[in-house]
Amino acid sequence: MPDHVPPLSIASARTLFPGAEKGPYFDTAARGLLYSGARTAIDAILDAQEDGTLDKKRAFDTIESTRSLFAALIRCHADEVAYTRNITDGIAAFAASLPWKPGDAVVVCDTLEHPANLFPWYGLRDRFGVTVRTVAQQDGMIPLDRLIGAIDERTRAVSVSTVSFAPGFRFPVADLGRHCRARGVLLAVDAAQSIGIVDTDVEAWQVDALSASGQKGLMSLYGIGFLYVRRAVAEGLAPVYVSRFGVDVGDGHEAESGDLAAYRLAPGARRFDVGNYNYTAAAAAGASIRLLLDLGPRQVEEHVMALAHRFAVRMTEIGLPVFGGVSNAHASHIVTVGKALGSAHDSTGDADMAGLYDHLTANGVRLGVRRDLLRFSFHIYNNDADIDRVVDLCQAWMRR
Template identity: 30%
Template structure:
């Protein structure tokens, strides 16, 4: 059982507002803020290099706690500045040739789809979308019918950015692996709110961000790559962290996922990310995940009962994102009117998930995403405000 009073005391940002945007950029706990700021102050005192050298063990610890969270070998992790950067660095390292097929999820994120289309234009590969089934989640039967030996890469989205469904990743991965295709999982919206076990999911790569459900700083992210696969790939960009210059005309790649990492980084925010993951592990991930799910389901049921409000979540299993529209009002108007009442939500636009939103004839939806520090009094206040708008 989580101590809600303690959680809220650890999260000063929730004191004067109803915060429902952890799917965008969540409110960090005090430990994250203090860790990040303390290192920035230390850099101001002695310079960035000396300050980083003082924290070498702590920086290694960041890799260790993330590895614990997703059940991975620390050497299989690479840090970056975002989930998109992590996903792209892996995706652009996979060799493609004319006629190769790239399969993307029907709810794939705009950045992923754009990268896939660009590589298809450059290499002669083709991009195809896996349809959704009647519930809205990935259609496993359709995927099984689509895969053949020409499928080189399957892009799966665990939780889309525009709604609360959870895709059946492990099942889809098994289907893709039957033909030898690689699977990259976008866990941007699931890391920190759903269990992630890379051995159980059996994905070849996984990308995630720190700023959302993990409650870390912006400008942080990480990439997992299956160890034996990492050793066979060469990223499109290298530096002296990802490789070693061994002779005037030669270099040697890092032997593990470090080949996807660049030397320069924000040490302060990386330490902040480590503090965020430690905070989650100390609370107990299962308890946090259950609290998020409970709050999201509470909102879904309450909003479904409001006249003029339509919940637009699909899927069989639901995550912590609740998407909805209010009749006669643009989602941006709803967002701004709620903001005037000190209630923070956000809007998901068609361009972020073009295939899914176009199929459902939606231009945008309001997105509410409660974390475990949100009280049920906060949720009732939000529901009341939406009722007043509707």
């Protein structure tokens, strides 16, 4: 055994993703490539279930270790993390637990938010008379000043995505967080697009709730999510579902904890846990998060953003319209190409862009289309060769 194992570099991490060699993969904004270490963790659980040897105690240990890894990734305490099924589930669980009074308001940018961060609030409007106050987008950006301007004395919460699904601009969460905290307004964030890519510090950002899911930047599975709720906020909330894993039963089984009717909610966000977990997906997410922590979240962000920027510059040089331009202060790891932001969710009415999309996909490039724009999204498994290949294909298509 060598006595020194060199730290894993981001460049060499590509070899841990079999899918990266199957053509340029630029669709992390839809779903990431599955990490081989996550696949191994999944297989171990499936093998144990197939063989009848699944050890529930070890499965619970996996739940706690992944919870702690996620907490490390976003820089909070493990007690501030609950398991969910997806982004919607996390936002809805938080939103529905707040003590709403008719006329209370939440502020959102309806024209840029994903439906996952809208329907839970509209549902509260219809059930409890909550006002959903909307602000319009501005040049593809969720405007900070409009969100702040929409806050009044009835506003209980603002909900915003850290990076929009299209055109993929990054929102200045910490600026809004400072403002909301000073005014006693809760800030919830949909971190679907940023988790695992943007270095996240929930305390520095001053967010009260953050919803994340497994299949994109966490390079694991659909059907698992995480909900961060700041301890001081969580402990004043009553979850809609009170469940056996959301109550404080000490070390034993919840059924043996005395008078179940006199339950006490679990500390922090743990009260939002509901029944049995998706052990397989938690094992997968844990493996991926460990990889991200080993590589360093700050280094991951810098690497991925630099790649996306180089790509945006190259696309501009060959004459393709990068939405927002290359000197966009809100640029992220998502680069969109097209003339204008449209309204169709996952198609484009622009014949040129549709033609380019067909050409790229016919040549093995995996990318997305959102709101009339071609969407290229980056992660640690991308490299400059991927960029070169796509630029070459675009040039060939433009010469056609």
